[in-house]
Amino acid sequence: MMLAAALEIIDCDSVERLSMRRLGDRLGRDPAALYRHADNKAALLDGVTEFVLGQLTVDAADPDWRHQLRMVARDFRRLAMAHPHVVPLLVTHPLATPLGLRPPGTLRPLEHILDLLTRADFSGIDALRIYRALFGFLYGHALDEVQEIVDRPEEATDLLRLGLHHLPIGEFPLLRGLASQLAAYDGGTELERGLDALLAGLDATLTPVAPRQQFPG
Template sequence: MSPEEKPAPVTGAGRKKRLSRELVLSAALALVDAEGLDALTMRRLGQELGRDPMGLYRYAENRAALLDGVSELVLNELSIFPDDPDWQAQLRHIAHDLRRLALRHPNVVPLLVTRPLSTPLGLRPLGTLRPLEQILSLLIDAGFTPADALHVYRAYYGYLYGHILNELQEIIADPDENEALLRLGLHRLPAKDFPRLRALAPVLADYDGAAELDQGINILLSGLAARLSSPDAQTSD
């Protein structure tokens, strides 16, 4: 059956589902998960929902709004508890939660990493700003000055997104690669020019994304805890 012939979603005795913003965005996210960002168009989404694409503009004024909505939908799955007194445990939890979301929705990651750069902060969808507001609250309540809390947020998310992009590259670049092939490939490198990389072959072959994330978070949080305990290191408001 071609996309044009795809039946409309139904409820009850063959009735179409009532459209809502949540339903439209959920279908858009499912389409992106299955086929990538380029597949998401109003026309294609209308086919997926069994509706006239023109009717979707009531819920998203254009494709850009759809992309923003998909970002919000994914970030709404992120669990953040800004009132948690254990700020370090909370940052660890958020890091692993964001990693799980990225692995669940890898095609959405470019939206989360690069799309905000093209939009002024105050004009971004509120759902994409909520994690920033919540983490700032968590850090300020922990004792960081507002300015330092912002610096921490930037360093924290910079590390997280860097880790996620690196892990996705490990997964996507060679999904069928096994340990023996990886080691064999690295051992072909000239020993004189790549001694460190060759020596790390077993570690690279045994890549564990969750453990690697913890290693980086440990380093980051240790430095932040030391900074928080040193009044001289705090900047003024």
């Protein structure tokens, strides 16, 4: 309940506006009592990150690893679009903690994807490379998509709606000229295009190791 309430505050406002006092007010509890569950705000943010990533599903038993990675990517985007204020937290907050000291829930997607890929006969190091390539792409894509913010939706042209008219035309002619394309950005379509390129590249550069031969006893 506490983490769900903290996530609601972040969704409505921002990570910066989350505090023990606001959380206590929302829950109808003394903020001091919340410190029994989280030592400080950093620990609370760890919990929120774990709570969100706990909703990311990975079927390690899927025999088609490419299909499963695509499902994971779509699921991650769904979570990112449902909680756009949490995206920077998902990307940057874990970096402040050594891998082995992070909340277990934030590492389970990694463990499950490694399980998926090693079942597909990738070596451990190649499975890790695939994970890093996938989530490097997903983090960048999610950050790009949540930053596609309209400045003034009531304006008549895409240049004005996106606030690109603030940019000097002499310095940013190409960016200003792409106003219509920027306004027409479709995150779902761009995700699929990026996954097509990423998975094709992984197929071309990484191959599963040969399964071990089974000899009769």
